[in-house]
Amino acid sequence: MTRKTILSTFTLAMLVTPLAQAADDLPEITRQSIPLEYQRTRDGRVLYQGLCAACHGVAGHGNGPAAELLKPAPPSLTQLSANNGGKFPSIAVLHSISGKYHSAIPGSEMPGWEEVFNQTTGDLAAARHRVYNLTQYLKELQETHVAVK
Ligand code: HEC
Numbered sequence: 001m002t003r004k005t006i007l008s009t010f011t012l013a014m015l016v017t018p019l020a021q022a023a024d025d026l027p028e029i030t031r032q033s034i035p036l037e038y039q040r041t042r043d044g045r046v047l048y049q050g051l052c053a054a055c056h057g058v059a060g061h062g063n064g065p066a067a068e069l070l071k072p073a074p075p076s077l078t079q080l081s082a083n084n085g086g087k088f089p090s091i092a093v094l095h096s097i098s099g100k101y102h103s104a105i106p107g108s109e110m111p112g113w114e115e116v117f118n119q120t121t122g123d124l125a126a127a128r129h130r131v132y133n134l135t136q137y138l139k140e141l142q143e144t145h146v147a148v149k
Helices: 003-015 036-040 044-051 090-098 113-121 124-140
Strands: none
Touching: 036 044, 044 124, 090 113, 090 124, 113 124
């Protein structure tokens, strides 16, 4: 198991465990614990609300219920365009989500989702499609409304 795999497993364990529980008490479970509904859907909004909002918040403000347990804290995802001169940085976001160009922030619990989806469902094309749809959904959460090509 790579370090990242362990982190992803921990993260997913956290998502399906009552969030009030102390992080130390989390049971060891596998990726198969991603709820089936999120293994089946490719809908970006549904995936975001089910798998990301616990950390990044329902509207992407970085204030999900798990946020206070995390160091580094999950960032707000609503200013990605504003921080990029008003243009949504699609490629960078896609890679952040997939885990390909993952930030080197030590201790980050942000999973590499392409690997998580792929290992859970065994379908790489579908895993990439989910990452793409999540990227499209994050575009909708941007607080500056700019035309994105
Ligand atoms: C367990 C908490 C956690 C979960 C769940 C989580 N993230 Fe993150 N995310 C983080 C943290 C912490 C960071 C900042 C450190 C890093 O980039 O590794 C981050 C960073 C990011 C970034 C980079 C933001 C930037 O400013 O460049 C994106 C995009 C992102 N997450 C999207 C998602 C999406 C989409 C999901 C769901 C599929 C998700 N995250 C699920 C914790 C989480």
